[in-house]
Amino acid sequence: MxxxxxxxxxxxxxxxxxxxxxxxxxxxxxxxxxxFPPITKDTFTNREQTYWRYFEMLPIIDKSNIVSINAGMTPLVRAEKLGKKIGLNNLYIKNDSVNPTFSFKDRPAGVAISKAKEFGLSSVGCASTGNLASATAAHAAKADFPCYIFAPSDIEHAKIAQALSYGANYIAVDGTYDDANRIAAQIGDSKGVGIVNINMRSYYVEGSKTLAYEVAEQLDWKVPDQLIVPTGSGAMLNAICKGFEELETVSLIDKVSKMHMNCAQPHGCAPIVNAFKNNSDDVIPVENPDTVAKSLAIGDPGDGRYVLKRLKQYNGIAQESNNKEILDAILLLARTEGIFTEPAGGVSVAVLKKMVEDGKIDKDETTVCYVTGNGLKATESIMEVLSRPQVMQADVAKISAVVK
Amino acid sequence: MxxxxxxxxxxxxxxxxxxxxxxxxxxxxxxxxxxFPPITKDTFTNREQTYWRYFEMLPIIDKSNIVSINAGMTPLVRAEKLGKKIGLNNLYIKNDSVNPTFSFKDRPAGVAISKAKEFGLSSVGCASTGNLASATAAHAAKADFPCYIFAPSDIEHAKIAQALSYGANYIAVDGTYDDANRIAAQIGDSKGVGIVNINMRSYYVEGSKTLAYEVAEQLDWKVPDQLIVPTGSGAMLNAICKGFEELETVSLIDKVSKMHMNCAQPHGCAPIVNAFKNNSDDVIPVENPDTVAKSLAIGDPGDGRYVLKRLKQYNGIAQESNNKEILDAILLLARTEGIFTEPAGGVSVAVLKKMVEDGKIDKDETTVCYVTGNGLKATESIMEVLSRPQVMQADVAKISAVVK
Structure with missing residues (x-):
């Protein structure tokens, strides 16, 4: 079999x-x-601290094909201080800003590239402007694959520095993200290049489900009551549900049906939230996404209608937060838990806060909020809400007066 | 007792x-x-994946005073590909770029602030322009301490964004780093503020020794043959030696005397290397540090002469690398292992490469190279050696021609 x-x-x-x-x-x-083979909690004990500890539940057949840069098993932080601030007694933050390329994308990219190796492909790539580009490039470097990043040409210098550092071929397409995506799809098919988020997508999303496995294991194989997931294409939310369901299948957890799965999107690009609020099954694309949360600015979410199904299935809601709420939430998280996230993480924290205010989460429910990327990639946006410190004369007495 | x-x-x-x-x-x-109490390997098994797993060997008396943002237990990456490229069979990279504030400074800052809490202090701070500012600010936020960062005023906007996000009071002193440092010392003493790298320094450096504990445990309680440590003040190198010695004291490892401890500095700020090469015990300060490795640009290293003693004690050398070698090493590391480091990490990799070329490391020796900070903080410097990709017309045929 x-x-x-x-x-x-x-x-x-x-x-x-x-x-x-x-x-x-x-x-x-x-x-x-x-x-699945027989799996128990002991199967994973004392294994490596990466998501490859779940090898039996990942789509690679031969271990020698694993391409690992040690991603995964990121901290599930008991967020007592943030919880207290917003009124929750059992809040956790899953902090994926500390993955090797500094976002959750190391999970799907690593699985897709391992599978590309297993298929005997000789090159990989992706369509991306941000986190995925670096995750793909880093894993390709480790695997010794040529890597092709297809991106629109109007990207800031700094954003491509990381991807270029890993040695990727960065193809700046004179056009939109959609143009880049279309070209990546065509070239992937015609040249047999494994485009991780297009023709490798079935395997790619399997990486994201480890966000469920790890949370369950870190909670000693319990299912959280409430989950808040930042949502762009919807693939990650869907994969997290699949992950919990598989854990139930192998009897590592029970009662997955009791969890509430919630979707967080930024105002300015919240097509799933719009559909949810209109009680519609159809996700109407947002033509011109306009939000500070650039990594969630996907106007036409590929898995949008599956997300709506998941929210129904798991009694969750979809909620949005605007730019000010997002940036405030970034500071709130940093100032309570010492976690520095990009705006996508701010979206989930802002929606979490709103859900508590709206009475959607009970104060004693075990709540997991996913933070998927790193604040260092978005310092310019974040500085907009911070004031530059005033310069002070190098005089001990004067400076001493401002120290309490 | x-x-x-x-x-x-x-x-x-x-x-x-x-x-x-x-x-x-x-x-x-x-x-x-x-x-030390009796300690065995089992003491640490199944504990949390942070450096607080070594509680018995850290200077906090009461566990309730621990201020943790889940730092430590960063990956020790088996660097087969980089090893092959430079000619080593047993190379490891200790990747501290994935700590919560993205550098090794979470180790000393976390221990110092926990101890400040234990002392009943009511505020903390540091003198810093970079990594330490964020590590101190994040831990202070978690502990609910007011935090004072003393820094020279000519720092780039982006560099202070992270520290400000954690809610620190950022005091931009109209003067040099030395002015800021002097003012921090005076205010720390007069107001009882715990300045982590000044009046809390004895406890602060204890955090850095966990870089020895973790490497030893990750190597199944073996001592590496060769260690390469990027060096600014010298405190970290000294602390790593102390860490290995303590593991020998409690009998978790043996033969610490066989390890070779090596010091890596950037050309343009290499006072310890200069002393080592001149066979002198005196470290002559560099008046105007000039290097791309800004986090190592400490002209007058406080622990410089202790580092020289350590190199003698542990049969190591001190070596430097210039800006070009540093930036090339950043790319080499990214393109072989998928690890993206700031220039300080480039310094250690460049010196590692040079040591192999010079015959200072045998190809079969177990070698650990410390990478202590994150490339996202230095994308501007790194882009200087990368060329911006050419923009291509959105034409599948034309783009297909460049994909192999």
Whole structure:
């Protein structure tokens, strides 16, 4: 019996686990399914502190194909101080800003590139302007694959420095992100390049589900009552649900049905929130995303309608936060827990706060808020809400007067 | 018997472990010494994945005083690819760029602030322009202490954004770093503010020794043959030596005398290297440090002559690398291991490479190279050696031609 197979999310047709991501019959997305071996809590004890500790539940067949830069097993921080501030007694922050390339994208990129190696592909790439570019480039470097980043040309110098440092070929397309994405898809197909978030997508999303596995293990194999997930394309939220469901399948946790899965989006690019509030199953794309949370500025979320299903299935809500709330939340998190996040993380913390205020979370519920990226990539936006300190004369008496 | 006591590094006079850092008799620095309880490998098994797992060997008496933002237990990466490239079979990178505030400074700052809490102090601070400012501010936020950062005024906007985000009082002194440092020292003494790297220094450096504990544990309680440590003030190198010695004291490792401790400095600010090469015990300060490795630009290293002693004691060398070598080493590390470091980490990798070329490291020796900070803080310097990608027309055929 093979470890994995692919299955269409729509028509349920099954496929062998090949280099394939769309159903031949109905063009639905293909998901990876598993024939799990017997798994107990002890299976993972004393293993490496990376997400590869869950090897039996990841879509790689041969361990020698693992491409690891030691991502995962990021801290689940007991956020007592933030909790107290907003009125929660059992709050946790999953801090993915400390992954090797400084965002959660090391999870899907690492799994996709390991699978590309297993497929015998000889090059990889992605369409991205930000976190994914660096995660893909770093794993490609470790695997010794040529890497192609397809991005629109109007990106700031600093943002590409990290990806270029890993040696990626950075293809700046004179056009929009959609143009870059379309070109990546076409070249991926025609040249057999493993584009991690396009033709490797079925395997790629498997990496993100480790955000469920780790939280469950770090809570001693308990399911949280409430989860708040920052949402762009929706793939991560969907993958986290899949992760918890698989843990139930192998009997490591129970009662996954009791969790509440909530979706956080930024005002200015909140198509899923709009659909949710209108009680609609259709996600209407936002044509011109306008938000400080650039990594969530995906106007037409590929997994949007699956997210709506998940919110229904797991009794959750979708909520948005505006730029001011996002930036305030970044400071709130930094000033209570010492965690410095990019605006996407601010979106989840701002929505968390709003949910407590709105009575959507009970004060004793075990609540996990996902923080997926690093504040160092967004210092310019953050400085907009901070005032530059006044320069003081080098005089001990004068300076002493301002120290309490 | 008390857990700890202070002892003058010079005249060996002993003191109770109070809020004190300089010997009354000879003005020598005071070090923390321990009456260790029985400790075995099992003592630490299954503990939290932070440096607080070594509580018995850290200078805090009451666990309730621990101020933790989950720093430490950073990956020790088996660097097969980098090793192969430069000619080593057993190379490891200790990657401290993924600490919560993105440098090793979370170690000393966290211990110093925990001790400040234990002393009942009511505010903390530091003199710093970079990594230490954020580490101190983040831990102060978690502890709910007011925090004072004393820094020269000519710092870039972006560099202070992170520290300000944590809510620190940022005092921009119209003067040099030395002015800021002097004012911090005077205000710390007069107002009872715990300045982590000045009047809390005896406890502060104890945090850095966890860089030895973790490496030893991650190597299954073995001592590496060769260690390469990026060096500014010299406090970290000295603390790492102390850490390994303490592990020998409690019998967790043996033969610490066989390790080779090596010091890496940037050309343009290499006073310890200069003394070492001149076979002198005196470190002559560099008046105007000039290097891309700004976090190592300490012209008058406080622990310089202790570093020289350590190099003799542990059969090591001191070596420098210039700006080009540093920036090339940053790219080499990123392109082999997917680790993105600031120039200080580039200094250690560049010196490592040079030591192998010079025959100072045997290809089979277990070698640990310390990478202590994050590349995202130095993207401008790094972009100087990278060329901005050319913009390409959004035409599949044309772009396809550049994809191999």
């Amino acid at each position: 093979s470890k994995i197979f692919l299955q269409c999310r729509e028509c349920k047709k099954e496929y062998d686990p090949t280099f394939k991501y769309i159903c031949d019959e109905c063009f639905g997305p293909l998901d990876v399914h598993y024939n | 008390s857990k700890i006591f202070l002892q003058c590094r010079e005249c060996k006079k002993e003191y109770d472990p109070t809020f004190k850092y300089i010997c009354d008799e000879c003005f020598g620095p005071l070090d923390v010494h321990y009456n």
